[in-house]
Amino acid sequence: MNKNMRIRYKITLAVGIAVTTVLVAMAVFFTYFQEQSVLKQNERTMEKLTESVAQGLQAVMLAGSADIAESYADRLKKVTDILDFRILRINGDEAFRDNKTIEDVNRRRGDETFAPRDSEMHVPVLPANDPSLLASVSEGRTIAVYEPGQDGHRNLTFLAPIKYADACSKCHGASGKVRGVIKLTTSLAAVERDIYEVRQYAIGGLALALAATMLLTGYMLGRTVVEPLEKVTNAMARVSGGDLNHQVPIHSRDELGNMASSFNRMTSELKTTYDGLRREQDKLTTIIHGAGEGIIVTDNTGEIVLVNPAAERLLEKSASQIATDGFRQILDNEEQMREWLSEGGSREPITTTYKDRVLQVFASTILGNDHNVVGSAALLRDITEEKRLEDELRRLSTTDGLTGLFNRRHLDNTLDTEYNRAARTGTSLAVVMFDIDHFKKFNDTHGHDQGDRVLQAVAHNFRDALRKYDLACRYGGEEFVGILPNTTLDGAYSVAERLRSDIEASEVDGLKVTISLGVAAFPQLAVVSPEGLIEAADAALYRSKAQGRNRTTRAEPPPAGSGPDQAGGTPDADTTQL
Numbered sequence: 010m011n012k013n014m015r016i017r018y019k020i021t022l023a024v025g026i027a028v029t030t031v032l033v034a035m036a037v038f039f040t041y042f043q044e045q046s047v048l049k050q051n052e053r054t055m056e057k058l059t060e061s062v063a064q065g066l067q068a069v070m071l072a073g074s075a076d077i078a079e080s081y082a083d084r085l086k087k088v089t090d091i092l093d094f095r096i097l098r099i100n101g102d103e104a105f106r107d108n109k110t111i112e113d114v115n116r117r118r119g120d121e122t123f124a125p126r127d128s129e130m131h132v133p134v135l136p137a138n139d140p141s142l143l144a145s146v147s148e149g150r151t152i153a154v155y156e157p158g159q160d161g162h163r164n165l166t167f168l169a170p171i172k173y174a175d176a177c178s179k180c181h182g183a184s185g186k187v188r189g190v191i192k193l194t195t196s197l198a199a200v201e202r203d204i205y206e207v208r209q210y211a212i213g214g215l216a217l218a219l220a221a222t223m224l225l226t227g228y229m230l231g232r233t234v235v236e237p238l239e240k241v242t243n244a245m246a247r248v249s250g251g252d253l254n255h256q257v258p259i260h261s262r263d264e265l266g267n268m269a270s271s272f273n274r275m276t277s278e279l280k281t282t283y284d285g286l287r288r289e290q291d292k293l294t295t296i297i298h299g300a301g302e303g304i305i306v307t308d309n310t311g312e313i314v315l316v317n318p319a320a321e322r323l324l325e326k327s328a329s330q331i332a333t334d335g336f337r338q339i340l341d342n343e344e345q346m347r348e349w350l351s352e353g354g355s356r357e358p359i360t361t362t363y364k365d366r367v368l369q370v371f372a373s374t375i376l377g378n379d380h381n382v383v384g385s386a387a388l389l390r391d392i393t394e395e396k397r398l399e400d401e402l403r404r405l406s407t408t409d410g411l412t413g414l415f416n417r418r419h420l421d422n423t424l425d426t427e428y429n430r431a432a433r434t435g436t437s438l439a440v441v442m443f444d445i446d447h448f449k450k451f452n453d454t455h456g457h458d459q460g461d462r463v464l465q466a467v468a469h470n471f472r473d474a475l476r477k478y479d480l481a482c483r484y485g486g487e488e489f490v491g492i493l494p495n496t497t498l499d500g501a502y503s504v505a506e507r508l509r510s511d512i513e514a515s516e517v518d519g520l521k522v523t524i525s526l527g528v529a530a531f532p533q534l535a536v537v538s539p540e541g542l543i544e545a546a547d548a549a550l551y552r553s554k555a556q557g558r559n560r561t562t563r564a565e566p567p568p569a570g571s572g573p574d575q576a577g578g579t580p581d582a583d584t585t586q587l
């Protein structure tokens with residue numbers, strides 16, 4: 010059945026086939042039985058006729074008028090619809106064609122009762138062993154035989170026995186039960202024509218009944234099933250097209266009526282849900298469009314379906330340009346985007362630089378309920394200012410405001426790290442510690458602001474004296490510490506001396522200061538902690554002070570009886586001040 014065929018035609022066709030089958034079966038059944046009945050009736054009539062002919066002939070024969078029997082037979086042959094009429098002997102030969110019986114009878118009677126025929130002939134009509142003939146003779150009953158005729162219609166042949174009566178013995182002597190057989194053949198042409206006519210009427214009636222049934226079925230199906238179904242189908246099409254206000258009219262309370270009312274209920278609930286979703290979507294759209302963060306969303310084919318104004322602002326591109334470039338080109342860096350997305354949606358935001366801005370990007374793959382990819386999303390946040398403030402904060406937390414050197418907290422952290430590294434790698438780590446000589450007096454004499462400027466100048470010198478991977482720190486007040494990785498005690502001593510002489514030689518606003526220094530190095534000095542290194546340098550510094558200031562002292566365990574290893578200028582720092 011064609012899949013595109015409308016249900017109305019499908020059902021009508023199905024009903025038509027079913028009705029046709031039943032009607033044809035009934036027509037065949039009744040026609041067949043009617044035919045059989047007609048044929049049987051015809052057979053019975055003809056049988057009676059044949060038998061009465063046989064009895065008539067027998068009576069004629071008994072009356073001694075065989076001639077009449079013969080002429081009777083000849084006349085019967087001419088009757089319409091009687092194709093053949095013969096009087097047969099029980100061996101199948103036609104009687105009354107030779108003188109054999111006449112001679113027998115005359116001989117038996119002893120006179121010339123019957124005159125012999127002028128001409129004789131032997132006419133074998135049926136073979137002696139013909140089953141129908143044998144059955145008729147042996148059973149003494151009439152046998153009907155249907156055979157195809159030459160005109161296309163069937164013929165009906167009766168073989169009716171001519172019974173042997175006692176009176177027959179007078180002429181024919183003792184014999185069997187049957188003396189001869191009447192063979193009467195009629196054409197069934199008239200009967201079959203009648204049957205054919207009946208068939209024609211039956212087919213006509215059948216066609217009429219079928220057409221009426223089909224029309225009625227089509228009409229009834231249309232009214233009761235198809236039209237309601239079509240209404241629901243049309244309503245479904247309208248609902249799927251977005252018209253959620255459409256309702257199916259309900260005309261009945263049957264299954265189709267229930268279906269329509271269920272559909273209407275479903276549509277109403279769908280509309281309620283849809284309206285709710287729509288409101289949520291509107292809210293979401295407002296939020297997305299008003300968000301400070303850039304939002305870009307794609308569908309599962311990778312096509313960009315949403316770009317909010319913040320994204321346009323951050324990327325300095327129009328929404329259409331972003332959509333044209335594609336999701337992987339959001340940051341003009343396809344490789345990076347692919348990498349982020351290949352991680353199955355980055356869980357951590359990624360910080361990247363884009364057109365002099367620092368952007369925080371959260372790129373993720375959106376997965377559906379069954380873990381299939383339904384799209385991708387990128388959330389962009391401009392953290393340039395945040396980053397600047399963070400860097401500034403970090404700088405402020407690790408540096409000293411007056412001198413710009415690293416502060417003590419940073420020193421402690423760094424020293425820890427460097428000490429551990431030196432201990433692990435077996436390299437040297439040196440510490441230079443110094444403070445300004447008689448600085449209290451300097452402050453008192455020149456004022457605190459002047460003292461600050463001196464501190465800044467000394468810090469400047471200090472930074473210049475160190476390598477770039479050394480760390481210059483303001484340890485507190487007018488005390489400074491330098492951390493010198495990969496530096497031996499002698500190396501640190503040289504640096505300290507150079508710094509001391511630089512400061513001694515320099516001026517700040519025409520004023521001079523000197524510094525006293527202490528140097529310590531690991532592992533020459535077997536300290537067990539970074540604090541130990543500081544303490545050793547501090548002790549060496551103390552000794553520089555004690556030895557007269559403006560000098561550098563090595564922190565090394567002094568051999569018994571020997572003095573500290575010193576270098577530097579004049580013993581008393583008073584002379585270093587201007």
Ligand SMILES: Nc1nc2c(ncn2[C@@H]2O[C@H](COP(=O)(O)OP(=O)(O)OP(=O)(O)O)[C@@H](O)[C@H]2O)c(=O)[nH]1
Pocket residue numbers: 411444445446447448449450452456457458459460461464485486487554558582
């Ligand atoms: N101008 C200025 N002075 C400071 C600052 N921090 C500490 N000082 C001063 O530095 C002086 C340190 O004095 P002291 O510890 O007695 O040492 P000193 O006077 O340098 O004597 P010696 O170290 O023994 O030579 C104090 O007067 C502090 O007020 C600062 O940030 N600016």
